Amino acid sequence: MEHREFEFTANDFDKVRAILHQNAGICLGQSKDSMVYSRLSRRLRALNLSRFSDYLAYLEGNHGEMENFINGLTTNLTSFFRESHHFDTLNTYLSLTREPKRIWCAASSTGEEVYSIAMTVVKAYGSFEPPVEIIATDIDSNVLLKANQGIYTDDTASSLTYDDKKRFFHKGTGNNKGFVRVIPELRKLVSFKQLNLINNQWSCIPSNLDVIFCRNVMIYFDKTTQAQLLHRFAQKLKNGGLYFAGHSETVANLNSSLISVGRTVYQKRSGTP
Ligand SMILES: C[S@@+](CC[C@H](N)C(=O)[O-])C[C@H]1O[C@@H](n2cnc3c(N)ncnc32)[C@H](O)[C@@H]1O
Secondary structure (H helix, E strand, C coil), rough: CCCCCCCCCCHHHHHHHHCCCCHCCCCCCCCHHHHHHHHHHHHHCCCCCCCCHHHHHHHHHHHHHHHHHHHHCCCCCCCCCCCCCHHHHHHHHHCCCCCCCEEEEECCCCCHHHHHHHHEEEEEEECCCCCCCEEECCCCCHHHHHHHCCCCCCCCCHHCCCHHHHHHHEEEEEHCEEEEEEEEHHHEEEEEEEECCCCCCCCCCCCCEEEEECCHHHHHHCHHHHHHHHHHHHHHEEEEEEEEECCCCCCCCCCCEEEEEECCCEEEECCCC
């Protein structure tokens, strides 16, 4: 490997991959060594270490560092109304009945996805007090903090329509110029929790869910983990409930109770446990 500020060997890289896989389920490809180097370098700098092997020893001896390690290595790319056809489908589904609903956004990153869900809910029910519970989770504590604050740059918000921006966001002024903030009425519809999907503790997630969004995270897991998670997601859904997957994620041939009902949208078959 070329000369770098910190010593980073092929063995260090393999260890990082193994630890990340074991603790977050994420499989990093062989080509991701530069990414690992740049993302973890700031931890070495903060800890005043010069070799990745020292950092890995520190990680082993300091349980609290695992959070920084995982936060550093997750990929959090997201945007408002990403794969917009999903929100049209969600709107149609929510508009079918006025019954109370429960929605789980299972890898919510910095919040754009779940606030897009919340905006869709408000539009479908025509109210800021819909009978809808929305839970958003992610493994990464940094993105959850950001999502909780609901503050975005004008650039991030540029994918929103003029009407949505006007209705659901406050425009920053003075020191906050260049930012928008989710209005409190929308913010209070969502509860954020930290959840590692590969842990067995899903007790914070209610059963009988109407909708699960789990988009663009399964791609980081191996097929066995994907199949196990799909089984558990299907168990959390009520019959007829919808599962929204990312654009390149496979579902139907990994779980027979989730039936394709549209572009990367699946419905739990009636009569399955
Ligand atoms: C690429 S983002 C996708 C965000 C959003 N779902 C979307 O499609 O726009 C992937 C998210 O999955 C989260 N993630 C990765 N591994 C996870 C795990 N084991 N449990 C829960 N979340 C995880 C990351 O922290 C990151 O925020």
